[in-house]
Amino acid sequence: MSQLKVYNSLTRQKEVFESITPGHVGMYVCGPTVSGESHLGHARPYITFDVLYRYLTHMGYRVRYVRNITDAGHFEEEGREAEDKISKKAVLEKLEPMELVQKYTNLFHWAMDQFNTIPPTIEPTATGHIVEQIGMIEQIIEAGYAYVKNGSVYFDVKKYAASHDYGKLSGRVIDDLLETTRELEGQDEKRDRADFALWKNAAPEHIMRWKSPWGIGFPGWHIECSAMATKYLGAQFDIHGGGMDLLFPHHESEIAQSTICNHTSPVRYWIHNNMITINGKKMGKSYNNVIKLTELFSGDHPILEKAYHPMTVRFFILQTQYRSTLDFSNEALQGAEKGLKRLWEAYEWLMKLEVSKQDAADKELDAKVKQLATEFDEFMNDDLNTAKTLANMFELVPVINGLKDKHIASNALSSETLAFLQSQMKTFVEDIFGLKNVSAEDSSKFKAVMQILIELRKDAKARKDFATSDKIRNQLAEMGVQLKDEKDGGMSYSL
Numbered sequence: 001m002s003q004l005k006v007y008n009s010l011t012r013q014k015e016v017f018e019s020i021t022p023g024h025v026g027m028y029v030c031g032p033t034v035s036g037e038s039h040l041g042h043a044r045p046y047i048t049f050d051v052l053y054r055y056l057t058h059m060g061y062r063v064r065y066v067r068n069i070t071d072a073g074h075f076e077e078e079g080r081e082a083e084d085k086i087s088k089k090a091v092l093e094k095l096e097p098m099e100l101v102q103k104y105t106n107l108f109h110w111a112m113d114q115f116n117t118i119p120p121t122i123e124p125t126a127t128g129h130i131v132e133q134i135g136m137i138e139q140i141i142e143a144g145y146a147y148v149k150n151g152s153v154y155f156d157v158k159k160y161a162a163s164h165d166y167g168k169l170s171g172r173v174i175d176d177l178l179e180t181t182r183e184l185e186g187q188d189e190k191r192d193r194a195d196f197a198l199w200k201n202a203a204p205e206h207i208m209r210w211k212s213p214w215g216i217g218f219p220g221w222h223i224e225c226s227a228m229a230t231k232y233l234g235a236q237f238d239i240h241g242g243g244m245d246l247l248f249p250h251h252e253s254e255i256a257q258s259t260i261c262n263h264t265s266p267v268r269y270w271i272h273n274n275m276i277t278i279n280g281k282k283m284g285k286s287y288n289n290v291i292k293l294t295e296l297f298s299g300d301h302p303i304l305e306k307a308y309h310p311m312t313v314r315f316f317i318l319q320t321q322y323r324s325t326l327d328f329s330n331e332a333l334q335g336a337e338k339g340l341k342r343l344w345e346a347y348e349w350l351m352k353l354e355v356s357k358q359d360a361a362d363k364e365l366d367a368k369v370k371q372l373a374t375e376f377d378e379f380m381n382d383d384l385n386t387a388k389t390l391a392n393m394f395e396l397v398p399v400i401n402g403l404k405d406k407h408i409a410s411n412a413l414s415s416e417t418l419a420f421l422q423s424q425m426k427t428f429v430e431d432i433f434g435l436k437n438v439s440a441e442d443s444s445k446f447k448a449v450m451q452i453l454i455e456l457r458k459d460a461k462a463r464k465d466f467a468t469s470d471k472i473r474n475q476l477a478e479m480g481v482q483l484k485d486e487k488d489g490g491m492s493y494s495l
Contacts, residue, residue, distance in 0.1 A: 002381045004059065006239075007323060009247065009270040010169050014383055019238050020268065025056050025063045026237035028229045028267075030246055031123070033070040034104040035085040037292045038111050040313075040328060041243075041276050041283050047314055047434075048273045048322045048384075049241045050117040054432045055380055066232045067120040068225060069108075071101040071127050072208060072218055087207040097207050098127075110452070111293040114310035116434045124228045126219065130210050132227040133219045137198045137212075139261045149189045151201030151215035157194040160256050169255060169270060170248035196253055198223050222253035226261070229254075235262035244272045273322045278303065279329050291328075294456065297449055300475060305330040307479075308337070311438050315340040318386040318433055343393060344437060346400040347429055350422060353403070360414035365399070370417045372396055373424040380432070389428060396421070450481070457483070 004017040019025045029049045032038055049067075056063050071086070090097040112119070126133075137153055140146040146155050160166055167173050197220035202209040209216050229237065235258075242251065251270065258266035275282070278289045291301050299307030316336035320326045360366035372392045379388040402408035413421075429435050453472055460468040473483045 002378055004055075004381045005383055006269055006271055007383050008268075009272050010267070015269065017238075017269065019061065020236065023060070023062060025061045025239065026233035027053065027056075027063060027065050027239040027241065028225070028233055028237065029065070029067045029120070029240075030225060030242040030250070031068040031070065032104075032108050033085070034101050034108060035089055036104060037294065038104075038108045039283070039293060040278075040291045040296055042108075042111075043115065043293065043313055044276050044317055044322075044326065045241065045243045045273050046112060046117055047115055047317050049271075050115075050434060051318070051386065051432060052239075052241070052271070052384060053118060053120075054434060055384065058427065058432055064122065064233065065120040066122045066124065066229065068228050069101075069105055069123060069125045070221070070224060071098075071105070071125050072130075072224065090207065101127075107294070110448075111310075114293075114297065114448075115314050116311070116436055118434075122232050124232065126224040126228075127208075129224070129227050129231065130219065132231055133223045134199075134212050136223060136227050136230070136257065136261050137219075140198065140257060143260050145256075145260050146198055147191065148214050151217060152189060152197060153199040153214055154190050154195040155198055155253070155256065156191065157196065157256070158192050160260070164256065164259060166256060167252065170252045172248055172252070196220060196222060196249060198257075222250055223257060225250070226254050226257040226266070229266065230258060230262060236264050236266055236268065238267075239269045239271055240267040241271045241273075244274055247272060274325050277325060277327045280327060294452055298453055298472075300453075300472065303330075305334075308333050309438050311436055312337045312340055314433075315435060319390055321383070321385050321387045323383070324387075339394070340435070340438070343390075343397060343429075344435070346397045346404075347425055348437070349404050350400050350425060353418070353422070355415050355419050355422070357415045358411050360412065360417065361409055362412040365408070366413050366417050369396065369399060369413055369421055373417075373421050376424050376428050380428075386433065389433075393425070393429070396425075454483070 005014045006017050007013070008015050027049070029045065032042055046067075049065075053063055053065050086097050086100060090100045093100060095103070109119075137146065140155065141148070141153065144156075145160050146153050157166065199212060199214060199219055200217050201215055202217045206218070208218055210218060229240070240251070240254075255266060277283065278287075278291070281287050281289060283289055283291075289303055291303060295301040295304065296308055296313065297310060299305075312333060313336075316328075316333055317326065319336060319339075372395055375392050376389050379385040379392070382388075399408065403410065403412070453476070457469050457472045460466070460472070476483055
């Protein structure tokens with residue numbers, strides 16, 4: 001069996017994966033910022049690294065998978081007084097910040113469950129690790145790579161770059177950073193525009209605030225991940241994952257902070273998934289194409305022609321190798337829906353087939369089937385190529401259907417090959433790719449989705465947003481689902 005190779009963003013090449021501690025893997029993945037609902041762009045990294053987690057476990061590794069929750073706000077590092085998005089949104093939604101955090105954390109967990117992702121082994125929160133972040137900032141100041149100004153603390157990027165390979169991960173150099181840094185408020189506190197905040201002084205109206213040696217404030221975005229990764233995985237660990245949009249400044253800054261504190265480069269293998277585009281455009285509010293996961297599952301978005309099952313979305317994402325751009329469209333999703341149905345029907349029939357001892361009557365077909373099934377491992381070992389693995393599965397579907405329809409003789413394949421095919425399909429379809437039978441799940445999943453939609457409609461009615469409330473009711477009615485308002489203020493549905 002070939003060795004696992006992964007593309008390391010740090011070295012820009014595929015490398016054979018070897019864990020620091022034999023038999024064990026430490027993996028950190030940047031989790032969501034829970035200042036709002038998770039959207040389609042969040043689906044790709046968490047499904048990608050779920051598959052990596054499953055595959056490493058399949059290979060026999062014991063994996064400590066750490067994925068954080070950023071609940072202290074996603075700070076604007078370069079201006080606007082480092083406003084905390086969670087605090088701002090809490091005011092808009094008339095919720096206390098931690099209520100808002102809990103609401104969106106629950107929604108994120110619910111969506112990940114719909115995608116059948118395995119929960120991380122540790123899920124630390126930024127607010128739960130303020131002490132560790134302050135401790136790390138103190139170390140950086142003591143080492144001479146940070147300075148205090150008006151109750152805020154900034155990392156001295158130019159000083160760090162003079163003696164360290166700053167920009168190696170992202171491919172940026174200091175001169176480029178200075179040329180491309182925008183003129184924003186709050187720059188006057190920094191010695192250099194390339195510097196970033198480790199701690200920000202909190203204005204009196206700032207809701208989320210903590211005591212520190214430099215005054216009342218809140219942590220910068222980058223220090224959170226450095227502190228949590230160090231605490232749970234040590235000074236150096238095996239894998240750090242995330243989307244390509246985090247390469248700079250987030251991951252570059254993590255390397256700098258952790259290197260100063262721990263005197264070593266923090267990560268052996270940096271793995272980044274590529275982005276999702278929508279009809280060829282980058283997802284963004286200006287394009288009005290940000291699709292929340294609840295909208296994706298319900299079909300309640302102008303771009304969507306219909307609702308899409310979470311397993312369809314998962315399958316769609318796995319059809320493309322994780323480092324390639326993935327373009328979302330209704331046509332692509334509907335194609336994935338049909339493809340998953342075809343694959344699952346063949347797989348389901350194959351797994352019910354009883355294997356009786358026999359030699360292969362068609363040796364050429366037998367060798368072809370064995371080769372296609374053997375290549376599952378080879379393709380996954382080549383930087384998790386889920387696309388090629390699925391392509392092989394679809395080459396096997398006509399063979400399975402041929403056996404089912406008796407167009408291929410029942411003794412065409414040897415018992416050994418048939419048993420191997422069943423084992424490989426079970427391992428990869430369910431255990432590694434995490435796919436599930438959509439039809440068998442529909443009843444319970446439908447009820448769960450309906451409950452979410454009922455809650456969203458209740459919220460809309462409470463806000464007197466009758467347009468959204470009526471839209472949910474009318475679109476469900478078009479699909480044959482009748483919503484009924486009860487006298488006690490509750491809601492029920494009927495088919």
